[in-house]
Amino acid sequence: MSGPNTDYDPVEVTPLKAEEVEAARDAALAAIAAAADLAELKQVRIDHTGDRSPLALANREIGALPPQARKEAGQRIGQARGAVNQALGQRQAVLEDEHEERMLVEETVDVTLPTDRVATGARHPLTTGAELIADIFVAMGWEVAEGPVIEAEWLNFDALNLGPDHPARTMQDTFWTEPADNHLVLRTHTSPVQARTMLSRKPPIYVVCPGRVFRTDEYDATHSPVFHQVEGLAIDEGITMANLKGTLDHFAAQMFGEGINTRFRPSYFPFTEPSAEVDLVCFVCRGAGVLDGAPCRTCRGEGWIEWGGCGVVNPRVLAACGVDAERYTGFAFGMGIDRTLMFRHGIEDLRELFEGDVRFTTAFGTEL
Amino acid sequence: MKAPVSWIREYVDLPDGVSTEDLTARLTALGLKLEAIEKPADQITGPLVVGRVLTMDPEPQKNGKTINWCTVDVGDANGTGEPQGIVCGAHNFKPGDLIVAVLPGGVLPGNFEISARKTYGHLSAGMICSARELGLGEDHDGIIVLPEGAGEPGDSAFPVLGLDDEVIEFEINPDRAYALSLRGVAREAALAYDAPYRDPAERSVPEPNGAGYPVEIDDPAGCPVFVVRRVTGFDPTAASPDWMVRRITQAGMRPISLAVDVTNYVMLEIGRPIHGYDAAKLQGTIRVRRAHEGERMTTLDGAQRTLSVEDLVVTDDSGIIGLGGVMGGETTEMSATTTDILVEAAHWDATSMFRTGKRHKITSEAGKRNERGVDPVVTQAAADRVVELLTTYGGGTADAGVTVVGTPPRQAPITISYDLPARVTGMEIDAATTVTNLEAVGCVLVKEDSTVTATPPPWRPDLTDPFDLVEEVARIVGYDQVPSVLPREAAGRGLTREQRLRRRIGRTLAGAGCVEVISFPFVGEATFDALGLPADDVRRTTVRLANPLSSEEPSYTTTLLPGLLKAAARNIGRGAPGVALFETGTVAFPVDAGPAPIYGVDWRPSDAELAKLFEALPVQPLHLAVVLAGERERSGWWGEGRAAGWADAIALVRRLGAELGVTVEVAATQLMPWHPGRCAEVRIGEVLLGQAGELHPKVCQELGLPPRSAAVEIDLDQLMRLARDVVPGPEFSTYPVAKEDVALVVEDAVTAAAVEEALREGAGDLLESVRLFDVFTGAQVGEGHKSLAFALRFRAPDRTLTVEETAAARDAAVALAAERTGAVQR
């Protein structure tokens, strides 16, 4: 870099003197460095690079110089302005960073403030529980069948091998509609949906029937006149009780976890023959009957929980519903959804399901 | 059915060391389900002794009760040999009776500690016990009076009462009526252990002869067998032996007198109900027939009964002397002076028994067995056993005459192929196992090459079908042997459209902050009154229940609102500042299509017959209801909250419509329980879905809901039916939008929807959207008028709109609004 040629230029004016330019530059740089915030820097920018700034004024004088001096003066001032602008840019960046940092600190909020401006909704566990069950079966290729809750007596009883004089008919405490000789009932189980399915389509049939059912039970912690059942029906060639066991074991494992399976005990249902009660391995003590040295409360120390009933579909039912009993066999099962959920979620009092207290329901969210 | 273990063991030689737990586990596995094991001794400690009442002084009390101040000889059990003074509240005993007393220091079931205590002005040193207090039964009509000779004062009462014996209570399924007897339970126990069995009904009985009491059966279908024996010279004061009293008590029945106890004992033992007549009161030939319609009789419980032609009756020359198989008549009832007893062991048609019991609302131990089916072959054995016990313990002699009329019905043989049990159960059951197990349950077999024909034993009337035999074979192999095999994968079609839509609707509402509830569908007139429904409201025409749980709520509901509003009030009452609830459920409207037919069950009804059945059912649409009460948005540090109102209710319906791809239209309507000025009917096109809006203030007040609570009820079936299945992909322009706001003054009666529709139509194709953003009333717009401010957005699909184009479209919109609604631009 060459220094100014002081020997040569006869008309050199004051602002263009090298020391003046350097002084102006240094003053600018000092002011930039001293600017404490963006507002001050803005003033510095005006003062030292604006139209009335020493360097701008000096720059304007260049034109008045003889041509041979212009280059050198221009270079000198250009360098000074460049240095100032660079310093401005750097300072600007630094101050902007500082400003942003300060703003972010100042904008700090208390993130622990409540945010519950709009209440949370939820679906009922009996709804989502029925869906969960449906999904387990749909994944096996089954379908979900439904039917009316006020049902024809013939479909609720007779078609299911529960004739008018069948002793089992008195086991079911039935709500009858008025007048009673209209032969309509509030369905006592979802089995009429099975009958409807067999009446309306040809095998193979694989359906689950979840739904609301009614019995004239008093309302207490474990009984309700209104409750929910899921029943299943499979009709196909070669269906056996072993298929029933396989299906229920799969269902139990999906619903309660791997290793939770079922056992059968002989029982009696007019709809099925052979018939069985289904017990479920207690998923709390996992069948041990003992938990932390004390008898398990969930299964009362038995290691098993009564879950429902099942069996091979009675050929008489197949006949009443128009299924060729020579060619097809079937199995059916049924259990309470309410009861199943009470086990699964440790709900102690059945009535909590029907009270409509949002504190109960919202705990379950929108899927089980 | 309660069976003492010691009684079971009388008929079956169980292997050594079999515990009651093991026995019940095996019987449960065979189908006799364990209900409970009772061992009363486990619950009782301390001095429980036989005592004899020496004196008994009744002392009326101020509270109206009379207590008895008794002295009781308890031998040396009290350490002094002096009579024990005990206060007793029961009155069913007299001085000289043998009773059971617990002395101070004893503990009765329920951790009830007995001590000498001052009561009714006496120091009562102990307690005279009832069966219930000892955990022996529910009978609490009085204290236990022991039969004479049951023990000496001071003897421990434990062996006398059989308190050390374990009693198993079984739940007996309707098909296993044979297990309602010790004979049957023991037979199953023998089956469980493959142990030797002695049939208590197997006894040599005297040959029938013509010397017995004359009997004729007019209805052999209803009463196939009628056996009569006679005991004369019976001592009516003879007491039942203590072992019999104990067993009857253990089995859950109540000892009454020797003659009655014997018939009950034999029923428990063999399973055959027995009736005893006072022979001195009989006149002429006993005859069994069906009753005439309207005939009357008095049964031995004192009830006057009007009979139907289906009832079976036993008559003599005096008229009806018994409701056959169900309950005896009053006129020939045995009494405390009866010395000649006619013993009846008859087999009755189970269906008739069931119907008669149901018709006359009689439940009895005898009826329970007769209606489920009793072994028809053991009538003579049972009668003979009764005669034996009566003469052994009550003296007297058995008449030589033995009347046996009729023949027991035969069991129909059932033919199955040997592999049917294996094919039905999926278990490995070979032909030999099938044969062995059928024989084990008592079937008589005729074996062919590939099939076996089994004649079930007479005590198994439940075995009628091939699959019944499968169950018998399988339960003996053991249900624990059933393998676990998934069936083939079915080719299902997944959830139905409605099932998917219902899930979507539920999620949408939950997403909008609503919580689902499930309530009971029972309502009554008061329910509808609370909703303010007018007398002729269609919702008051309900499907009524013949046997409702509560006479206040005898109907199946026609609206979901009652249950939902009740749940909302409950939440508010429990302190919730606001609540949004929804429910989906069926409601029911009666149809007048006559009764639903009852078809046979041997074949499928025709499609036409089924259609008739379906037509008779009430209409049962799926409804959705929502209630919004109290805060919809909460107050907080962000500012004031917001109470729910009519607009929230309508917004929810619109949101559902949007979710399902349909446009919901609203119009003002009036319907209780909604506010007459704030209720909208919601429609899709011409289809009415239901109503939404603010509830009537009176309804809110009546039901304990916050003012301005809002509600929705719509027919979900209709909404789902109209839901759009496949939404076409939307097209939209990316050219700049042109915005125009207009404020239009209209009369109050003009609806926003009407103005908006006119604007939309008038603006033409360039209009992208129109949205009302402000409603203003006040002096500036004039009395009876309002100003509606709309934001119009215009956009063309292919170009940027010019200012002139936009202005022209806006002017056209305003012009049509002016023409249609009288709107004036401000």
Ligand SMILES: [Zn+2]
């Ligand atoms: Zn457990």
